[in-house]
Amino acid sequence: MKKTILSLTLLLATGLLFAQKKTTTSAVISFDATTSIDKLPKAENKTAIASLDTKTGKLAFEVTIKNFAFSNPRIQEHFNGEGWMNSDKFPTAVFKGDITNLKAINFSKDGTYSVTVLGEIIIHGVTRPIEADGSIVVSGSKISTTSAFKIKLEDFGVNGGAIAAGKVSKEPTITVAAEF
C-alpha cells in the first residue's frame, strides 16, 4: 500500500514538473535584412519550435532555415544557398538560454513583464553568446513571449557579395514570438 502511494506521488510530481515546461510548434521568427537600396531580404517562419520552463526560466527556440518564406523566389534561393545560410548543411538555427530575472515574473498573475534572456545562439553552424531583452505577457493560462534583437552576420560566417554591396543589412533584426 505504502509503495503504491509512493509511486502515485512520484507520478504526480513528475506530471507537475512536465507541466512547467511549455512548448509550441508554431512560434514565429522574422528576419529583416532590408536596406535603403533593397527591400526584399526579409522573411518569416511560422513553424518554429519553442519551449519555456516556468520553474527554471529556461527558454529555447529551434527553426528550420528552409521554412523561412520570402515573397521573392530569387532572394529565397540566395538565402538558402552556399554563399548565405547553406541550409542543406546547416538546416536549423537554435537558441538556448535562461531568463536572468525570473524572480520578477509571476506566471500565475496576469501582466506584462520585462525580461532579459542570456544564452547561446547557433546559426550557420557557429555558436555565439547572446543577450536579448524582451517581454512576457501572462493572460490567464496563456503566456506570450516576444523579443527583437540584432545579430552581426559576419559573426556567424555569413559574408555574401550582396552584403558587401549594401543590398543586405550586415546586422539584420531578428524578431521572435511564441505563445504557450
Add this chain to the structure above:
Amino acid sequence: MTTKINKPWKKWLIAAFALLLAGVAIAWYIFTEKFTDTNAVKADYTVNAMDFIKEFQQNTRQANDKYSEKIIVVNGAVSSVEMADTTANIKMTDSLSGSYIIFAFQEQHLAEAKALKAGDKVSIKGSCSGGVHSEILDVDNISFKRCAVNK
C-alpha cells in the same frame, strides 16, 4: 551634312538606351517576381501523411534529397490547428512517435487553414522545406511553406 556626322553617335545612343531599358526590365522582373499560387503549380509528388513521416524516419537524408523544395500533395487527417500570430498552421501527427508534419499556408489561402479542425480528412499542397529532428521535442518534424488546401 550635320545629320551624317551625328549618325554613329545616334546608333550608340539608341543601343545604350535599348540596353538600359533591357536592364531596367530585367531588374523590374527580378524585384517584383512573386511565388505563383501553389494551387496553380503541378505537384511533384502525392503522398500519404503517415507514410511520408515514416519515409523521413527511416532515412532523413534520402528523404530530404528527394522532397526538399518540391511541391507535394499530402493526404491525411488534421491532428491540430495551431494559431501562429494571426494565422493558423495545420499539423498531422503520428500518434505513436509524436513526429509530425506542419503546414504554413500561403497568404491567399490563410482562410482555408482557419476553416479546418482536428479530425478533418484533408489534402494539402505545399512546398516541402524538409525534415529535421527537434532537440527540444525529441521528435522528427517536416515543415511546409506556401500551402493551400488542394483543389
